[in-house]
Amino acid sequence: MASDDKFLSNTANLQKYLSLPQKGSVIAEYVWIDASGGTRSKCKTLKQSPSSVKDLPEWNFDGSSTGQAPGDNSDVYLRPVAYYPDPFRTEGGANILVMCETWMSDGKPNAYNFRHDAAVLMDKHAKHEFWFGLEQEYTLLDAMGWPYGWPKNGFPAPQGPYYCGNGTGKVFGRDIVDAHYKACMYAGINISGTNAEVMPGQWEYQVGPCTGIDLGDQLWMSRFLLHRIAEEFGAKVTFSPKPIPGDWNGAGLHTNVSTTEMRADGGIKAIEAAMEKLSKRHAEHMKVYGEGNEARMTGKHETASYDKFSWGVANRGASVRVNRSCAEEGKGYFEDRRPASNADPYQITGMIVETLCGKVEGVDLYANTVNVENVENEMVVPVAKP
Ligand code: ADP
Ligand code: MN
Ligand code: MN
Ligand code: MN
Numbered sequence: 001m002a003s004d005d006k007f008l009s010n011t012a013n014l015q016k017y018l019s020l021p022q023k024g025s026v027i028a029e030y031v032w033i034d035a036s037g038g039t040r041s042k043c044k045t046l047k048q049s050p051s052s053v054k055d056l057p058e059w060n061f062d063g064s065s066t067g068q069a070p071g072d073n074s075d076v077y078l079r080p081v082a083y084y085p086d087p088f089r090t091e092g093g094a095n096i097l098v099m100c101e102t103w104m105s106d107g108k109p110n111a112y113n114f115r116h117d118a119a120v121l122m123d124k125h126a127k128h129e130f131w132f133g134l135e136q137e138y139t140l141l142d143a144m145g146w147p148y149g150w151p152k153n154g155f156p157a158p159q160g161p162y163y164c165g166n167g168t169g170k171v172f173g174r175d176i177v178d179a180h181y182k183a184c185m186y187a188g189i190n191i192s193g194t195n196a197e198v199m200p201g202q203w204e205y206q207v208g209p210c211t212g213i214d215l216g217d218q219l220w221m222s223r224f225l226l227h228r229i230a231e232e233f234g235a236k237v238t239f240s241p242k243p244i245p246g247d248w249n250g251a252g253l254h255t256n257v258s259t260t261e262m263r264a265d266g267g268i269k270a271i272e273a274a275m276e277k278l279s280k281r282h283a284e285h286m287k288v289y290g291e292g293n294e295a296r297m298t299g300k301h302e303t304a305s306y307d308k309f310s311w312g313v314a315n316r317g318a319s320v321r322v323n324r325s326c327a328e329e330g331k332g333y334f335e336d337r338r339p340a341s342n343a344d345p346y347q348i349t350g351m352i353v354e355t356l357c358g359k360v361e362g363v364d365l366y367a368n369t370v371n372v373e374n375v376e377n378e379m380v381v382p383v384a385k386p
Pocket of ligand 1: 131
């Protein structure tokens with residue numbers, strides 16, 4: 001990135017203020033999910049460190065400024081659900097990032113709060129102890145919205161040398177990727193690895209395995225961290241499932257799943273039973289597996305058909321893949337390869353629990369639970385072309 005960009009944050013200069021004592025106060029950055037699949041945040045001074053999430057006060061924001069509420073009833077409430085050490089304002093671990101649910105004044109979840117219903121399902125079926133591991137793919141863009149490291153007025157050489165690549169001209173943005181990796185670890189996010197992807201400027205990291213609703217909380221916080229870190233490098237992050245049309249790989253959010261029964265000896269039976277159930281609710285799953293996913297799921301570039309469910313051992317062209325070692329050991333986990341990179345992990349994991357274990361009265365993972373009138377939201381997609 002151009003270092004003469006005056007809007008780039010001057011982290012070196014900031015550093016000397018970051019080390020000033022806080023005189024016992026704690027900075028809590030409240031993070032929530034907005035109307036376009038992004039994160040928003042604002043911070044609050046606390047007089048003492050919380051010892052559990054219950055100690056964190058409820059807060060609010062102006063929902064009419066984020067497309068989450070109409071202007072004449074604009075208060076949206078922030079309810080803390082998890083918190084993590086803040087890797088930006090470290091203060092020996094005292095400052096925190098707070099993941100929040102959003103609620104309306106009528107006592108209903110905000111239209112973009114899918115966590116609440118997912119948590120009800122997870123709670124009801126807790127005895128199966130669902131583990132989720134998600135592979136978050138994303139694309140780095142420069143400030144103009146063109147993929148990071150790509151020639152200004154054209155395209156790089158065709159795909160091939162970039163996946164897990166090393167060396168100049170093969171990978172772009174490793175500094176951002178490593179900064180994010182360490183920041184996640186510091187925050188206690190269960191990040192399990194990273195790799196460069198098939199399209200240059202595209203990367204992946206994995207979060208998990210995490211139990212139940214915890215996966216969604218951690219994945220959303222990891223997305224916040226990624227946006228926040230890229231900001232310091234003058235880069236943008238897009239979770240668009242097909243950022244560049246044509247012969248360039250799309251981006252997914254492969255979802256690895258297991259239950260107590262699947263992890264136990266003979267668990268392959270439970271996995272096969274799960275495949276049967278998944279095959280019957282393909283359309284319902286696709287509804288929450290990300291906007292614009294049909295552009296990614298073409299049957300090419302290691303994806304399956306958008307319309308039809310399939311599964312297979314070691315098959316990267318199937319909707320769901322059972323890995324070879326799981327088939328050999330007769331137990332383990334399966335990988336749902338359908339979700340797009342921009343999907344909401346609460347909806348994905350909630351839908352999987354619902355399909356495998358059954359519905360819970362009143363839970364609706366698809367629709368926005370509240371209709372927000374007079375609000376229009378657009379998906380964020382990079383627009384620049386050479
Ligand atoms: P791939 O081979 O598809 O690229 P990755 O190694 O990128 O797979 O990601 C695999 C994910 O599966 C990781 O997040 C890992 O934590 C998760 N995982 C491993 N074991 C289990 C399990 N038993 N249940 C659910 N997720 C698991
Ligand atoms: Mn992977
Ligand atoms: Mn990948
Ligand atoms: Mn995968």
